[in-house]
Amino acid sequence: MNLLQTHLDGIRKTFPNLVSALTESGGGVLTIAPSREGSPSATQNGQWIHSAYDPRKEAQSWAALHAKEWHAGELGVVLGAGLLYHVEALVALKPAGARLAVAIADIAAFKDALAVRPLGPWFNAIEWIWGSPDEMATQLASKSAPLRFFTYAPAARPYATQHQVLDVELRRLLAARQHGRLHVAVVGPIYGGSLPIAGYVVRALESLGHRVSWVDHSIHHASYERFNTFHDPRHRLSMQSRFADVLSMGTLTELSEDPPDLVLAMAQAPMSLGALEHLRRKKFMTAMWFVENYRHLTYWQQLAPGYDYWFTIQQNECHDALRRAGAPHVSYLPMAADPSVHRPLSLTMSEQLEFGSDLSFVGAGYANRRAVLPRWIGKDWTFKVWGNEWDGADAVAPVLQRNGARIDTDTCLKVFNATAINLNLHSNTGEGLDPAADFVNPRTFELAAAGAFQLVDQRALLPECFTEDEIVSFEGTDEVPSLIRTWLRDPVGRRTIADAARRRVMLQHTYEHRMKDLLAELGMREPDRLGSILRGDRTAEVLTAQTTTPPELAPMLRQFAPDQRVELKDMAAQIRARGPRTELSREDLLILMLDSYRTETRDLV
Structure with missing residues (x-):
């Protein structure tokens, strides 16, 4: 019996284009091998995509675990086709009124699977999704039912990149269709770089029409700092830790009095693992936007299992580390800008004189900046350095402004707008450029939103955010003097690039974009909770009908x-x-x- 032809005939009427694609494909991607139990299994690129012992039993265990999340009315979407043992097992557990679809990442591998074993009548009831990741995202977004994703890791692993693109594009499409309104509690830190970001997040969510409760812990900063006066570091750390626990309990109290749909914590929010576990027991949904370098601030290791969802500004190794530490779900969410704050300014002549220069840098005096910035002082251009934590940096002293006082956001914007070339050097604990240069810092987006020209050290994730026509980058410090001379001679070119970068931010990189993406991701992962609200399924009109x-x-x-x-x-x-x-x-x-x-x-x- 020709199994492949039998299966093609079964779906030909419903999916003729898929049959054509399978017929044209050569196959030959999977290596079929018998399992110890006797059923056929397979490897791909030397890796098993089903159990080498008993693929059917393994698939049934996987399906039993994941089907618990599946509800009536939802369209289950399986990522990772393999030999379809797990799909067959999932069909057997399908809730009444639910449907099942399989995303086909590789037509050739799917053709191999159809020739291995008889699949039965259930096979003809599956909805097949195929094409490029963008095409599959469009197909899924057009479905009227809520989507419930099931990833079969062994078979999905070879197509991780395609699935990531599918996820990003689907998130973008669903974000554009949000019209339901949530109640989101934003938990901010006591102090630090994520504190202003919390404010931008609150403003973005409110602009999108959601109700926001901001648990603002910055009002406790003075009390927290008071513990720094203790001479014994053990006393200081003990009191700061206990104080953070008190604030964590205070957060629980606020959430209890006005329960939100989502608790969104910003990096360094005083939320203990015990408090997070308590929230989980009470069925609160929690998410953390970790806008930090995971290599430098490592408190995530203790908190990883506590949050339902993690959003990070890094990928790959960061996500692997969080998952190993117990994080259930990890997604990439880069930084952004707030156009109501980060914007072009018209400066007076006196402001231009005070804040303007050929070259400027705004930021704290990290080790690498202390080592690198002096190399660009005393050249044939004016240079000003703004910011705090420069004590003892004698080589920077000649260009340090306001004796190294901290400057506020309004002053930063005046510097950005008054400067011909803004240096954007990412922080690093070493003495040179970041050897693990992956994430893109907030300053990149803020400078672009302000319509300012910048030179930024190259980052692995920068090309995903800006093109070479929108941001000028450098890979080594030796390149910088030449770049400075080139761009100081080309004010028209600087303006063209800065304007293009600003357009890109307004199109893709505002905090409203980020919050839409974050909520779309949560809506996809929780279709019966946040998803139903975002779709508008909880309105009086819809409920009545x-x-x-x-x-x-x-x-x-x-x-x-x-x-x-x-x-x-x-x-x-x-x-x-x-x-x-x-x-x-x-x-x-x-x-x-x-x-x-x-x-x-x-x-x-």
Whole structure:
């Protein structure tokens, strides 16, 4: 029996283009080998894509674990086709009303799989998604059902790059369709570089129409700093740690009094692992945007298992390290700019004189900057250095402004706009350029948003954010003097590049873009929770029209505005607002009882 032809005939009517692609493909990607149990298994590039012992039993265990998350009405999407043992096992556990699709990353490998074993009637009920990652993302985005992703790691591993592109493009498409409104609690740090970013995140979420509760711990900074006066470092560290625990408990109290849909913490937010585990037990969804270099600040090692989702400004090794430390989900989310803050300015003549120069640098005095910046002093251009933590940097002293005082954001913007060439040198604990130059710092996006020309040290992730026509970079410090001379002679060229960089930021790199991407990612991973809200499935109009809504609730739902999001607590509040003498129906009593139970179970303190 020709198994391949039998399977092609089974899907020819529904997926004729897929059959054509399979017919034209040569196959030969998978190496088929019998498992110890006897069923066929396979390797790809020397790696097993199913168990070498019992692929069917392994697939059933995988499906039993993942099917628990699958709900009626959802479209399950499997990444990693392999020999389809796991897909067959998942079909057997499919909830009523759910559908299943398989993303085909490699037509040739899929053709090999169809020739190995008989697949049965279930095979013809699968929805097949294929093409380039962008094409597959478009196909998935067009589906009306919520998406639930299942990644079968052994078979998906060879196509990690394609799946990453698919994820990014699908996230972008879904972000553009968000219209539901969330309640997001943003937990900020006590101090540090992520503190202003927390403010930008709050503003972006509010601009997108979401309700935001900002747990702002910066008001406690003075008290936290007071512990630095203790001479014994053991006392200082002990008190700072206990103080952070108190703030963590305070956060739990705030969340308990006004429970959000999502708790989004910024880097260095005072959230202990115990507090995060408590939130998980109470069914709160948590995410961390770790806008730090994971190599330098390593507290993530203790907190990795605590957050449901991690978003980082680094990839690859960073994601692997977080997963090894216990992080359930890790995604890439680069930095951005806030156009309401980082913008072009018209400066007065006195401001231009005070802040202007041919060359400038704004930032703290890290070791590599102390070693590198003096090389560019005393040349045939004016140079000004702004920022703090330059104590003892005698070689920088001649160009250090305001005696090394910290400058605020408004002053930074004046420097950016007044300077011909802004140096953007990423921090590093060594004495040269960062040997592991991957992430792109906030300054890159902020300078671009301000319409300022910059020279930035080359970063592995920079080409994903800007083209060579938008940002000028350098790979070695020896290149910089020549680049400075070249661009000082070309003001028109500087303006052209700076304008292009600003257009790119406005098109792709604002905090609104980042928050849309973050929420789209969470919506994909949690289709029945955040996803349903973002899709607008919780509005009074949609709930009234749903066949699963008891008809007795329709009159109550019609009392809300059609586009208003309605939750159990809203319906309970509406009932209580009728007054104590109102006769309650059976449905009213059930709603009040459930809301009372909800309040008790979500009580965090």
